[in-house]
Amino acid sequence: MTETAAPLLAVEDLHVSFPHPTGNAVEALRGIDLTIARGEMIGVVGESGAGKTTLARAILGMVPRPGRVTRGRATFRGEVMTELEDDARRAILGRDLSMIIPNPRGELNPVLTVGEHIGNVLRHHRGLDKTAARAAALDLLRAVAIPDPQRRLDAYPHELSGGMAQRVVIAIALACSPTLVISDDATSGLDVTVQAQILDLLKQLIRANDASAIFITRDIAVTAHFCDRIAVLYAGEIVELAAVGTFFDGPRHPYSIMLLAAFAYSAELRRHWTRPEGEEEALPPGGCSFAARCVRRKQRCLMERPALRAVPGGSAVRCHFPVGVAP
Amino acid sequence: MALARYILRRLIFVVPQLLGILMVGFFLVKLIPGDPAVLMLGPNATPESVAALRSSLGLDQSIVTQFGVYIGHVLRGDLGISWQSTRPVLDDLLERFPATLELVTLGLALALVIGVPLGIASASERGGSVRRAGDLYGLLAGAIPDFWLALVMIYLFYSVLGIAPPPLGRMDIALSNPPFVTGSMILDSLLAGDWEALHSVLSHLVLPVVTLGLINAGPILKVTQSTMLRVQASDFIRYAETCGLPRKVVRRQAIRASLPSIVTIVSVLYGFLIGGAVLVEIVFSWGGAGQYAVQAVLNADINPVLGFVVFSAVFSLVVYLLVDLAYFMLDPRTRG
Numbered sequence: 001m002t003e004t005a006a007p008l009l010a011v012e013d014l015h016v017s018f019p020h021p022t023g024n025a026v027e028a029l030r031g032i033d034l035t036i037a038r039g040e041m042i043g044v045v046g047e048s049g050a051g052k053t054t055l056a057r058a059i060l061g062m063v064p065r066p067g068r069v070t071r072g073r074a075t076f077r078g079e080v081m082t083e084l085e086d087d088a089r090r091a092i093l094g095r096d097l098s099m100i101i102p103n104p105r106g107e108l109n110p111v112l113t114v115g116e117h118i119g120n121v122l123r124h125h126r127g128l129d130k131t132a133a134r135a136a137a138l139d140l141l142r143a144v145a146i147p148d149p150q151r152r153l154d155a156y157p158h159e160l161s162g163g164m165a166q167r168v169v170i171a172i173a174l175a176c177s178p179t180l181v182i183s184d185d186a187t188s189g190l191d192v193t194v195q196a197q198i199l200d201l202l203k204q205l206i207r208a209n210d211a212s213a214i215f216i217t218r219d220i221a222v223t224a225h226f227c228d229r230i231a232v233l234y235a236g237e238i239v240e241l242a243a244v245g246t247f248f249d250g251p252r253h254p255y256s257i258m259l260l261a262a263f264a265y266s267a268e269l270r271r272h273w274t275r276p277e278g279e280e281e282a283l284p285p286g287g288c289s290f291a292a293r294c295v296r297r298k299q300r301c302l303m304e305r306p307a308l309r310a311v312p313g314g315s316a317v318r319c320h321f322p323v324g325v326a327p
Numbered sequence: 328m329a330l331a332r333y334i335l336r337r338l339i340f341v342v343p344q345l346l347g348i349l350m351v352g353f354f355l356v357k358l359i360p361g362d363p364a365v366l367m368l369g370p371n372a373t374p375e376s377v378a379a380l381r382s383s384l385g386l387d388q389s390i391v392t393q394f395g396v397y398i399g400h401v402l403r404g405d406l407g408i409s410w411q412s413t414r415p416v417l418d419d420l421l422e423r424f425p426a427t428l429e430l431v432t433l434g435l436a437l438a439l440v441i442g443v444p445l446g447i448a449s450a451s452e453r454g455g456s457v458r459r460a461g462d463l464y465g466l467l468a469g470a471i472p473d474f475w476l477a478l479v480m481i482y483l484f485y486s487v488l489g490i491a492p493p494p495l496g497r498m499d500i501a502l503s504n505p506p507f508v509t510g511s512m513i514l515d516s517l518l519a520g521d522w523e524a525l526h527s528v529l530s531h532l533v534l535p536v537v538t539l540g541l542i543n544a545g546p547i548l549k550v551t552q553s554t555m556l557r558v559q560a561s562d563f564i565r566y567a568e569t570c571g572l573p574r575k576v577v578r579r580q581a582i583r584a585s586l587p588s589i590v591t592i593v594s595v596l597y598g599f600l601i602g603g604a605v606l607v608e609i610v611f612s613w614g615g616a617g618q619y620a621v622q623a624v625l626n627a628d629i630n631p632v633l634g635f636v637v638f639s640a641v642f643s644l645v646v647y648l649l650v651d652l653a654y655f656m657l658d659p660r661t662r663g
Contacts, residue, residue: 062565062568062569086574087574089571090571090572090573093568093569093571094569094570094571094572098569101566106563107562107563107566108563108566109563109580109584110563110584110658110659110660111583111584111658111659112580120567120570120572120576121570121571121572124571124572124573125571156659156660158659158660172570
């Protein structure tokens with residue numbers, strides 16, 4: 001992927017840490033570098049606790065308390081989101097930069113109807129009056145293919161199925177034609193068939209808007225179908241960053257292979273790339289963050305933290321001994 | 328219509344609820360030691376006259392029979408006679424209950440006006456001075472007894488400054504009461520167009536209402552504050568923030584989501600204060616229902632005590648019905 005103009009989103013050396021009662025701050029993000037060009041879709045994969053959601057929130061400029069950005073920044077269209085004033089941030093969020101949340105039935109306001117949810121965003125970001133907002137909301141519900149949209153407009157969140165609520169949240173996110181959409185595990189709670197429908201719809205709508213997207217997910221298969229590039233996140237670091245084709249043809253980081261193996265049928269493959277439990281002992285800090293679980297670790301991995309570096313083939317990988325690369 | 332059906336269903340439940348409350352009230356009152364017959368006739372009564380009075384009062388029958396007889400009377404609207412005032416309990420309560428109701432209602436209204444905005448303000452500013460002031464207020468309101476505050480107010484505004492009327496009832500003794508219509512002196516004097524009476528009534532209300540308002544704003548403030556803090560940390564408020572909605576709009580959503588808790592604490596306080604405002608009533612010689620009931624308990628005057636139980640039970644049930652209706656309006660999930 002070549003980048004000619006300034007990227008739409010640039011995350012540079014982003015560090016986020018959470019203070020801990022014992023005094024040792026927990027570093028949720030440890031130097032994330034990532035850029036997204038206009039029209040690009042990027043997948044962020046990793047297990048729970050890797051920092052995926054913290055990354056999304058940091059890009060929105062909304063790191064959950066008591067966490068804070070300790071170093072670096074995220075810049076969206078020239079605005080430093082991580083340092084933006086409250087009001088300036090509110091003007092961008094939901095309009096140019098929007099987020100699709102997981103578990104929407106729990107996150108929609110239980111006392112507001114679908115029409116009020118969508119209408120609120122339309123009224124405040126696009127300045128529509130009540131009638132116009134309602135009409136536009138109806139169009140959006142049609143666009144996300146909700147059955148019987150006229151009636152759903154006055155439905156409350158608890159009256160929606162999970163799939164429908166997810167479509168409503170997508171409608172809210174796309175209401176103002178944003179240039180960047182962040183989808184945080186948006187379909188994880190849904191049936192596989194519904195999940196596929198919604199992801200297809202989402203991709204189609206994002207493409208139609210000529211928008212960019214970040215797909216945060218635990219399901220690496222999702223990224224294969226929807227993304228141009230993949231970033232693998234482990235313990236607050238990007239351990240591998242590659243174009244989708246390159247990544248699936250030849251994953252370089254042992255953790256990427258372990259993730260792929262976890263979805264594979266072959267028990268043999270999984271065993272080969274996963275350390276037996278109990279052997280995942282705690283190691284002294286200072287080395288590679290994946291060393292404790294790595295089947296290929298060597299002495300150097302315990303001593304020296306690897307940097308994210310380009311390897312032949314076009315991937316970037318944070319490993320001293322990338323798989324399939326001659327040392 | 329769903330709402331009408333809901334109200335009807337609730338009203339049907341009121342009957343067994345009332346019966347249960349009456350039963351518990353009746354047997355509890357009977358547990359109070361002291362024979363009314365002995366108390367009524369005095370220490371020099373002969374055993375024969377005591378026995379005669381007991382039988383004429385029905386006290387020699389089994390307690391279950393007595394309860395049956397009492398329920399029969401209540402159903403006919405007869406709450407018996409108070410032997411202290413020698414008047415029908417119903418008449419006494421109809422006169423005194425509105426006095427308490429007027430006082431408590433205005434006191435709670437003032438408590439809401441103080442407690443809710445302070446609670447909201449102290450929840451929206453993390454660790455700020457408003458928050459600390461709110462915490463301090465909650466602490467003080469919880470620690471200061473209402474009757475003590477009442478005495479301080481009387482001392483300050485009546486004895487020292489002389490701007491409040493003497494704490495002797497609901498209006499100036501020299502004035503004649505407006506004709507009894509609703510029992511609320513404000514409304515009655517308004518209906519009679521008696522401005523002098525209205526002025527006197529209002530000025531007599533100020534100190535007790537302010538006392539109740541200041542004290543009861545404490546729990547309302549605390550509930551508002553803690554609910555707001557919880558709601559502001561909730562998923563849907565965070566979602567509203569990620570949608571970039573203006574701070575004002577997000578705040579309105581948070582307040583809206585906190586309303587059910589505020590309604591709940593107000594209803595609890597309302598039911599409680601009918602009897603719980605008694606010390607303030609005594610300090611201001613208010614002549615309210617709480618004062619009447621306490622006097623009756625001390626004299627083993629059973630009928631007024633039970634009458635008070637009936638009145639406050641009906642009142643509480645009405646309040647709780649209104650609360651449920653409020654929930655019905657506030658939360659679409661209860662309309663299923």
